[in-house]
Amino acid sequence: MTTAYYTHPDGYTHVNPPGHPEQVARLKAIEAALSAPGFAALDRRAAPLGQIEAIRRAHPQVYVDSIRDNIPDEGWVQVDPDTALSPGSWNAGLRAVGGVTSAIDAVLDGEVANAFVGMRPPGHHAKRAQAMGFCLFANAAIGALHALEVHGLDRVAILDFDVHHGNGTQDVLWNESRIHFASTHQMPLFPGTGAAHERGAYLQVKNVPLREGTGGPEMQDAWDGQIFPWLAEWKPELIIVSAGFDAHQRDPLAGLHWTTEDFGWITDRICDLAADCCGGRVVSTLEGGYDLEALAESVGLHVEVLMERGA
Numbered sequence: 001m002t003t004a005y006y007t008h009p010d011g012y013t014h015v016n017p018p019g020h021p022e023q024v025a026r027l028k029a030i031e032a033a034l035s036a037p038g039f040a041a042l043d044r045r046a047a048p049l050g051q052i053e054a055i056r057r058a059h060p061q062v063y064v065d066s067i068r069d070n071i072p073d074e075g076w077v078q079v080d081p082d083t084a085l086s087p088g089s090w091n092a093g094l095r096a097v098g099g100v101t102s103a104i105d106a107v108l109d110g111e112v113a114n115a116f117v118g119m120r121p122p123g124h125h126a127k128r129a130q131a132m133g134f135c136l137f138a139n140a141a142i143g144a145l146h147a148l149e150v151h152g153l154d155r156v157a158i159l160d161f162d163v164h165h166g167n168g169t170q171d172v173l174w175n176e177s178r179i180h181f182a183s184t185h186q187m188p189l190f191p192g193t194g195a196a197h198e199r200g201a202y203l204q205v206k207n208v209p210l211r212e213g214t215g216g217p218e219m220q221d222a223w224d225g226q227i228f229p230w231l232a233e234w235k236p237e238l239i240i241v242s243a244g245f246d247a248h249q250r251d252p253l254a255g256l257h258w259t260t261e262d263f264g265w266i267t268d269r270i271c272d273l274a275a276d277c278c279g280g281r282v283v284s285t286l287e288g289g290y291d292l293e294a295l296a297e298s299v300g301l302h303v304e305v306l307m308e309r310g311a
Contacts, residue, residue, distance in 0.1 A: 219262060
């Protein structure tokens with residue numbers, strides 16, 4: 001078995017205004033890292049255009065229409081104070097969705113052991129009817145709903161280790177008992193959600209806020225002590241990872257002190273959970289990470305672990 005890597009040149013066509021941290025260079029840094037000889041065995045696949053039907057499981061049609069109808073012919077249209085649309089944003093957003101749903105198809109059909117989707121824009125801040133936090137569509141949530149409705153799964157977990165809380169994922173899935181959502185994130189920090197008492201309509205949400213300055217040992221305690229046991233008891237049939245790398249100590253947008261090796265540790269432990277519960281089935285999708293060198297290093301180690309565990 002192999003690890004699949006989904007990406008597409010359309011990811012370069014979503015262009016934010018100059019100086020914006022969620023920049024085209026993020027994908028270039030990842031592509032350079034994954035072009036190293038050690039990644040020759042990656043099963044490289046083009047992320048297809050996502051289906052509107054899949055998006056509508058998470059977002060109302062009027063919202064989808066508003067994104068499409070506001071795509072400019074040139075320049076930018078702001079749909080949120082820090083979220084912009086450019087001429088290529090529609091196709092890029094669809095490819096990000098399509099990468100996740102296609103990766104889920106490949107993993108659940110047994111074509112590959114696991115997968116990483118390296119696309120942008122990210123997704124975990126996109127609420128049901130509101131773009132925000134650099135995000136247009138709730139990619140991970142859309143993928144989880146796709147696994148339920150298309151593949152007939154009953155239990156899907158989304159694990160989010162981005163430094164910012166995945167408020168969009170939580171919003172979309174608040175009333176969905178078949179999907180468990182777990183997150184560590186710095187708090188206080190944008191978007192201001194993610195308190196421990198936010199549990200979801202069916203107690204299917206577990207938020208573990210981390211104080212500014214939290215490093216690897218405390219992070220590991222949070223995941224090993226609270227999140228992994230909670231999920232192991234529930235036994236998910238698929239694990240989707242919202243893989244944000246902005247908890248790195250060099251990231252400019254936050255203040256956690258994780259090292260590159262910490263992302264290797266958490267990837268390995270997620271794979272342990274998947275091995276115990278669901279035959280190793282993991283689909284990871286890119287969220288944040290804004291120091292280009294730290295992003296490249298961390299994604300490289302993340303994918304290296306996925307490849308080792310999926311071999």
